[in-house]
Amino acid sequence: MIPTVAIVGRQNVGKSTLFNRLTRTRDALVANFPGLTRDRKYGIVKFEDNQFNIIDTAGINDNCDKLENLINTQSLLAITEADIVLFIVDGRAGLMKDDINIAHHLRQQKKTTLVVVNKTDGMNPEIASGDFYALGIKQIVSISASHGSGITILLNKIFSYWKQYELSKPKINLEDRSYTFLKNTNQTLSLEKKNNIYSLKLPPLKLAIVGRPNVGKSTLINCILGIDRVIVYDMPGTTRDNIYIPVIYNKKAYILIDTAGVRKNSKVKERIEKFSIIKTLKAIQDANVVLLVINARDDISDQDVSLLSFVLNSGRALVIAVNKSDGLSSDTRKKIKEELDRCFSFINFVQIHFISSLYNIGIGNLFNSVNEAYRCANKRISTALLTRIMHTGLNSYQPPLVQGRRVKLKYAHTGGYNPLILVIHGTKVNELPDNYKRYLINHFRRSLNIIGTPIRLQFKETANPFAGKRNILTPRQSRKRKRLINYIKKT
Numbered sequence: 072m073i074p075t076v077a078i079v080g081r082q083n084v085g086k087s088t089l090f091n092r093l094t095r096t097r098d099a100l101v102a103n104f105p106g107l108t109r110d111r112k113y114g115i116v117k118f119e120d121n122q123f124n125i126i127d128t129a130g131i132n133d134n135c136d137k138l139e140n141l142i143n144t145q146s147l148l149a150i151t152e153a154d155i156v157l158f159i160v161d162g163r164a165g166l167m168k169d170d171i172n173i174a175h176h177l178r179q180q181k182k183t184t185l186v187v188v189n190k191t192d193g194m195n196p197e198i199a200s201g202d203f204y205a206l207g208i209k210q211i212v213s214i215s216a217s218h219g220s221g222i223t224i225l226l227n228k229i230f231s232y233w234k235q236y237e238l239s240k241p242k243i244n245l246e247d248r249s250y251t252f253l254k255n256t257n258q259t260l261s262l263e264k265k266n267n268i269y270s271l272k273l274p275p276l277k278l279a280i281v282g283r284p285n286v287g288k289s290t291l292i293n294c295i296l297g298i299d300r301v302i303v304y305d306m307p308g309t310t311r312d313n314i315y316i317p318v319i320y321n322k323k324a325y326i327l328i329d330t331a332g333v334r335k336n337s338k339v340k341e342r343i344e345k346f347s348i349i350k351t352l353k354a355i356q357d358a359n360v361v362l363l364v365i366n367a368r369d370d371i372s373d374q375d376v377s378l379l380s381f382v383l384n385s386g387r388a389l390v391i392a393v394n395k396s397d398g399l400s401s402d403t404r405k406k407i408k409e410e411l412d413r414c415f416s417f418i419n420f421v422q423i424h425f426i427s428s429l430y431n432i433g434i435g436n437l438f439n440s441v442n443e444a445y446r447c448a449n450k451r452i453s454t455a456l457l458t459r460i461m462h463t464g465l466n467s468y469q470p471p472l473v474q475g476r477r478v479k480l481k482y483a484h485t486g487g488y489n490p491l492i493l494v495i496h497g498t499k500v501n502e503l504p505d506n507y508k509r510y511l512i513n514h515f516r517r518s519l520n521i522i523g524t525p526i527r528l529q530f531k532e533t534a535n536p537f538a539g540k541r542n543i544l545t546p547r548q549s550r551k552r553k554r555l556i557n558y559i560k561k562t
Contacts, residue, residue, distance in 0.1 A: 081130050082131075099114075110312070276323070287429070296318060333352075355382055375414075395427060424436055457493060
């Protein structure tokens with residue numbers, strides 16, 4: 072069994088820096104101010120021939136603010152889930168009241184705990200860690216997460232602890248619930264059932280949930296999971312980082328990606344929000360299918376259209392969810408649908424769903440569309456079928472003349488998936504006008520029943536085998552050519 076290690080501590084002690092150092096990534100946002108991390112973030116640490124799951128958590132403090140209480144709850148859940156806890160403290164600041172409170176909670180939980188004294192670069196490790204023996208936890212390791220010193224010692228300690236306190240392996244039983252958490256995001260699902268357990272083999276579908284701030288993205292994820300996995304708060308910008316959540320829903324594997332809300336550049340004031348937007352755009356490119364969430368109570372803005380255009384330019388399959396639609400009359404829904412058709416007239420192939428993540432309305436149909444869009448984006452089509460469909464379209468509507476000559480389309484084949492790329496070979500194909508290219512895309516879409524994903528056309532000019540080659544005349548042809556030239560000169 073792969074162990075799970077949680078990184079906990081008060082604010083601004085370097086938890087996310089250590090997470091990035093151990094996972095050798097830049098997944099966790101890092102800044103020089105407290106309270107940046109809010110949700111639990113999972114990663115994988117590989118060391119020599121071993122590996123373990125790691126959880127980055129928010130700082131725990133005694134603030135009575137409602138948002139801070141929600142953040143503390145996420146950190147406490149990570150402690151409950153973990154097999155080993157890395158309790159991070161600040162070697163420069165020394166022992167604090169919050170450190171004592173966290174240590175008291177860890178002793179109550181009876182978790183295998185390792186005190187990690189961070190920010191000890193340039194200091195004597197024994198002097199830096201001296202104050203923290205008062206916490207009553209035997210094992211103390213001094214490191215510098217930003218410089219990488221002491222990391223190897225820390226990893227050896229973790230694996231020695233694990234060999235000593237190895238736990239029994241939990242089973243994943245899909246009969247109990249329609250979804251189950253997976254600790255390792257690299258694990259995948261095969262629906263082959265053996266001893267009432269499903270083995271994990273096929274790659275999961277990555278679903279990025281994007282939209283403007285405060286449209287209900289995190290609420291939707293909690294609704295799908297059935298638990299409060301990510302923080303939901305009535306304030307725009309609560310989510311700051313991409314949260315990857317593996318889940319099995321209706322016996323299919325997904326990785327849900329909760330993203331930060333994207334708003335206009337003119338409204339972005341904080342520097343950290345710019346990084347959050349960059350991470351959101353990266354999540355779109357990393358996903359297989361993107362779920363664009365729109366607030367039914369607000370008008371469709373230019374930012375929704377811009378975000379949708381970025382998704383299409385990235386070539387990702389797309390589904391639109393109109394959230395907070397509970398209590399709306401049929402006339403109101405009809406008006407919203409007309410407004411969507413007007414603003415998004417260029418994406419008539421995308422399915423639109425009216426949902427309510429707060430009351431769990433329309434979520435099942437949403438996943439049907441997500442699966443259909445993913446299937447269409449990865450649809451395998453034979454060259455013979457594509458060529459036959461293309462010639463059917465040519466017979467219905469011939470391409471226009473270019474410089475007095477007809478454009479000839481010879482055959483077509485697939486050139487890539489997600490997005491679906493169709494390669495068409497012919498002569499003078501690069502001079503086809505845009506309106507005829509749109510006609511071909513719509514013809515292929517109707518014929519192949521492709522919904523929810525963009526289709527891209529690539530044209531390749533057929534090479535002329537005689538280009539650059541000069542005809543060599545026979546002696547008889549040379550004499551005939553000479554006689555013809557003399558005749559033309561005389562006349």
